[in-house]
Amino acid sequence: MAPEENTITATRTSLRIVEALKRLDGAGLTTVANDLGIAKSTVHNHLQTLVDEGYITNEGGVYRVGLRFLELGEYKRNRMDIYETARPEVASLAEKTGEMANAAVEEHGQGVYITRAEGTEAVTVDTYAGKRVKLHCTALGKTILAELPEERVDEILDTHGLPARTENTITDRAELKAELDDVRERGYAYDREERLPGLRCVAAPVVPEGGDIVAALSVSGPTTRIEGDLFHEEIPELLRSAANVVEINLVYS
CATH class of the missing domain: 3.30.450.40 (GAF domain)
Structure with missing residues (x-):
């Protein structure tokens, strides 16, 4: 798979994870991985990146959509x-x-x-x-x-x-x-x-x-x-x- 395709796939996976967190009203790593049918290691990497960038939060192992999206929507x-x-x-x-x-x-x-x-x-x-x-x-x-x-x-x-x-x-x-x-x-x-x-x-x-x-x-x-x-x-x-x-x-x- 070409690097561009890898990037597109990764972006789509991150967005699917964000949507899953919204739909599940917050969830742990295993729940998200099972819900989307994606390997836990892959989901963990995406979750951590999203936390680091301020788009989701980690509250004792429960990941939730963050207020960064509110800022973007309000803008x-x-x-x-x-x-x-x-x-x-x-x-x-x-x-x-x-x-x-x-x-x-x-x-x-x-x-x-x-x-x-x-x-x-x-x-x-x-x-x-x-x-x-x-x-x-x-x-x-x-x-x-x-x-x-x-x-x-x-x-x-x-x-x-x-x-x-x-x-x-x-x-x-x-x-x-x-x-x-x-x-x-x-x-x-x-x-x-x-x-x-x-x-x-x-x-x-x-x-x-x-x-x-x-x-x-x-x-x-x-x-x-x-x-x-x-x-x-x-x-x-x-x-x-x-x-x-x-x-x-x-x-x-």
């Missing part, structure tokens, strides 16, 4: 115009609805939450800034997909598939594309318990005049509250208004 996020522009509107949506409000962007075919705010009645869910989600099973994601060229949508679906998250997840490509047609027609998307049971969500796109989609805004909450006119009229109108403010600010501020 990236703070250089995004959409983050600073969307943040006050997300906070306002949370205050007006009392629920959870979010903004997300597309990166490598997945949705990435860049900011969120909790209203007074917001329920605790698994979202946080930096969390990545599949696009087909979220209102944010369907909003983004609806604004992308069809060839890009197909590329994303070919890469990430349509895995079921709940019994309501759309797992058929033709059905999803019909849903995306509806999203384009009405200007916002729904998540009807498609990613998490008991949770509904509405999302609207941020598309500056003459440009492409840069983000999506959403409001989510429990099915016991997000229903009727609130689900079908009030929240969509609030989202479209907030998205319009963000679009104008992106162009003129």
